[in-house]
Amino acid sequence: MTAKVRTPKFFxxxxxxxxxxxxxxxxxxxxAYEPFFQYLLIPLWFLAAGVSAYLVCMRTSKExxxxxxxxxxxxxxxxxxxxxxxxxxxxxxxxxxxxxFLLGSIGGAYFALREQLKRQKLAASAPPPTxxxxxx
Numbered sequence: 001m002t003a004k005v006r007t008p009k010f011f012x013x014x015x016x017x018x019x020x021x022x023x024x025x026x027x028x029x030x031x032a033y034e035p036f037f038q039y040l041l042i043p044l045w046f047l048a049a050g051v052s053a054y055l056v057c058m059r060t061s062k063e064x065x066x067x068x069x070x071x072x073x074x075x076x077x078x079x080x081x082x083x084x085x086x087x088x089x090x091x092x093x094x095x096x097x098x099x100x101f102l103l104g105s106i107g108g109a110y111f112a113l114r115e116q117l118k119r120q121k122l123a124a125s126a127p128p129p130t131x132x133x134x135x136x
Contacts, residue, residue: 006061016052017074020101021082023048045097049075049104050111057112064116068109072102 027044030037037044053071057064076098 004061006059008056008059008067012056012059013071013074014078016056016071017078019052019055020048020071020075020105021079023051024079024097024101025082042096042100045100046104046107049101050108053105053108054112055108057109058116061116064109064113065106068105068112069102071109072105075101075105 024045027037027041027048030044031041049072052075053068056071057067060067079098079101080094
């Protein structure tokens with residue numbers, strides 16, 4: 001018996017891109033509100049991209065890194081439109097955000113692949129379920 005191949009749909013990539021940019025926007029507003037968060041911007045951008053790519057990659061059964069890269073491209077495409085309109089960011093900061101999106105998405109895809117392999121290993125090592133005893 002072969003496993004069904006699952007792949008994310010266009011809506012999944014778009015939802016991941018919106019999630020990434022939403023979390024990145026929240027990080028930018030936090031940094032504008034409290035100067036301490038300026039030191040946490042880059043890790044927060046990595047985390048935003050990683051979380052959304054992880055969630056999208058959990059919907060696939062193969063090619064996790066390719067799905068992570070597609071999620072990064074979708075996040076970058078939405079980010080090019082969404083992020084500069086917020087506060088007129090400089091081109092260098094925008095490039096840094098987009099690099100964080102790419103690397104964070106690949107990291108999220110890697111962790112999703114690890115999680116799915118761990119689940120498959122546990123499912124393969126688990127004994128088959130036994131039926132309950134029948135009373136006579």
